[in-house]
Structure formats: C-alpha cells, structure tokens
Amino acid sequence: MSNVxxxxxxxLVEKPLYATLAxxxxxxxxxxxxxxxxxxxxxxxxxxxxxxxxxxxxSARPMATILIVDPQNPFRYLEIRGQxxxxxxxxxxxxxDQSAMRYVGQPKYYGGVAPAESAGQEIRxxxxxxxxxxxxxxx
Amino acid sequence: MSNVxxxxxxxLVEKPLYATLAxxxxxxxxxxxxxxxxxxxxxxxxxxxxxxxxxxxxSARPMATILIVDPQNPFRYLEIRGQxxxxxxxxxxxxxDQSAMRYVGQPKYYGGVAPAESAGQEIRxxxxxxxxxxxxxxx
Numbered sequence: 001m002s003n004v005x006x007x008x009x010x011x012l013v014e015k016p017l018y019a020t021l022a023x024x025x026x027x028x029x030x031x032x033x034x035x036x037x038x039x040x041x042x043x044x045x046x047x048x049x050x051x052x053x054x055x056x057x058x059s060a061r062p063m064a065t066i067l068i069v070d071p072q073n074p075f076r077y078l079e080i081r082g083q084x085x086x087x088x089x090x091x092x093x094x095x096x097d098q099s100a101m102r103y104v105g106q107p108k109y110y111g112g113v114a115p116a117e118s119a120g121q122e123i124r125x126x127x128x129x130x131x132x133x134x135x136x137x138x139x
Numbered sequence: 140m141s142n143v144x145x146x147x148x149x150x151l152v153e154k155p156l157y158a159t160l161a162x163x164x165x166x167x168x169x170x171x172x173x174x175x176x177x178x179x180x181x182x183x184x185x186x187x188x189x190x191x192x193x194x195x196x197x198s199a200r201p202m203a204t205i206l207i208v209d210p211q212n213p214f215r216y217l218e219i220r221g222q223x224x225x226x227x228x229x230x231x232x233x234x235x236d237q238s239a240m241r242y243v244g245q246p247k248y249y250g251g252v253a254p255a256e257s258a259g260q261e262i263r264x265x266x267x268x269x270x271x272x273x274x275x276x277x278x
Contacts, residue, residue, distance in 0.1 A: 018208070018213045020159045020171060020206055022161045022169035022171055022204070023169070024163075024167060024169060025220075028163060028167065028200070028202060029202045029204060029220050029271075030161035030162070030163060030169040030202070030203075030204040030220075031204065031218070031220070032159060032161055032204050032205070032206040032218050033206075033218075034206065034208055034213060034216055034276075061167070063167060063168045063169070064169075065161070065168060065169040065170065065171050066171070067159055067171040067172075067173065069157070069173055074157045074173060077173055079170070079171050079172075081164075081168050081169075081170070132168075
C-alpha cells in the first residue's frame with residue numbers, strides 16, 4: 001500500500017465526481033456523507049459548514065476515508081484513507097463557488113445551489129485530508 | 140432519527156444498487172468498500188469471504204454504516220448506521236449466486252463473476268446488519 005494516487009486512477013480525483021466520505025462519530029460508528037471534493041495535488045479537499053456532523057467528527061477525530069468510484073465501471077475505484085490535516089475558513093467561500101461551477105454549472109453556490117439567504121447563516125470551511133493509504137481497485 | 144427505512148426510500152434497498160459499506164479498522168480509521176447487498180425486510184445483508192478486511196473489521200468491531208445513493212439523483216440517498224448482528228456461513232453460497240443473478244445476470248458467481256477455481260479457496264459469509272439509525276436525504 002502506498003499514500004500516492006496511482007497514475008492509472010488520477011482521473012478519479014480530477015473529475016467532478018461525487019465521493020463518499022466516512023468520518024467517525026463519538027461512539028466509533030462511521031458516518032457516511034456524499035460530497036463534492038477537489039484535489040490540490042496532495043490533499044483531498046471537502047467543503048462543508050461549521051457545526052455539521054462531518055465537520056464536528058473531523059475536528060474531534062481527524063481520521064477520514066474517501067471512496068471515489070468510476071461512474072462507468074463500479075469495479076474501478078479509489079479508497080483513500082486519510083488524516084484531516086487542517087480545517088480552515090480561508091478560501092472556503094471561493095472554493096464553494098468554484099465547486100458549484102464544476103459540479104452543476106452554477107457560478108454562485110448561494111443563490112444558485114443553496115438558498116441565497118443561507119449565505120449569512122453558516123460558516124464554510126475547507127477540510128484538507130492527506131492520503132495515508134491509497135488503495136486502487138480495477139484497471 | 141429512526142431505525143426504520145421510510146417508504147419514500149424503500150426502493151433504494153430493493154433495487155440491486157451498489158452500496159458503500161464503512162467498517163472500522165483496529166486503529167479506528169474507517170475502511171470503505173463498494174458492495175452488493177440485499178435486504179430481508181429487517182437487515183442489510185452483505186456477502187463477503189472470511190478473512191477479508193471488512194469481515195475481520197465487522198467480526199472485531201460490529202459497527203457498520205451503509206450509504207445507498209439513487210443513481211438518478213445524487214441528492215437522494217439513505218445512510219444506514221447499523222450494528223452487525225450476525226456473521227454466518229449459512230445460506231452464503233446460495234446468496235452469492237442470487238446476487239450474481241440480480242446484479243450482473245449470471246446464474247453462478249463462481250465461474251460467472253469470479254474464477255471457478257476460487258470457489259474452493261474461500262469461505263463465503265453473510266454479514267447481517269441491523270439498522271440503528273436511518274437517515275433519508277432528498278424527496
């Protein structure tokens with residue numbers, strides 16, 4: 001096992017695919033979420049809001065695992081077991097707009113995907129997850 | 140939150156969809172797997188083989204969480220946090236053939252999906268996961 005995303009599966013972190021994110025509840029039970037993500041060449045970045053369960057889990061227990069499946073072939077996927085290195089507000093508003101554009105072609109997240117009025121009601125954060133073990137399935 | 144799968148999302152446990160299964164490694168890190176499953180009206184059933192990581196995790200730490208996403212709408216999904224009630228060999232060989240038929244139209248798993256010779260090399264088991272908390276997203 002390696003902590004590097006192999007060239008054969010690089011496309012899975014570059015495309016705007018939906019990923020499954022596992023975080024850990026206080027009692028040890030995994031929590032699963034379907035998320036948008038981006039990849040900065042070193043870390044998987046998930047954008048969420050302060051106080052959501054996944055953010056609380058990653059703040060308290062900085063372990064997270066991500067599964068990204070090839071939508072054309074369910075037998076080809078990446079499992080990325082990672083460590084949450086940083087949770088930061090810096091850049092999170094720009095990132096959520098960029099994500100809205102990448103995923104659903106909306107230039108603005110608030111007013112385009114989420115209601116405009118919710119913009120002032122939540123604090124966006126970037127959760128930066130560093131791969132510790134990467135398992136690539138399929139050719 | 141409830142431990143019941145709502146009628147609005149019942150289709151997601153009845154169709155042969157690929158589910159994401161989260162189990163827990165010895166160090167607490169979630170492990171994710173893409174799996175076939177069935178639902179017996181009370182429990183989610185995952186068929187695997189003795190000694191695989193997910194089976195070892197569920198034997199040692201009987202917590203598992205499953206995510207099933209509507210392939211037509213990524214904003215509609217079920218998160219099922221459950222307890223692994225039983226891991227049994229009983230019925231596992233019939234179940235894997237039934238699953239091969241449901242998922243890929245093959246009457247036999249060994250020789251149809253997996254190599255015929257691997258039939259004697261692994262022990263199939265059913266992992267029966269009872270929902271503890273069910274969270275239904277989307278309409």
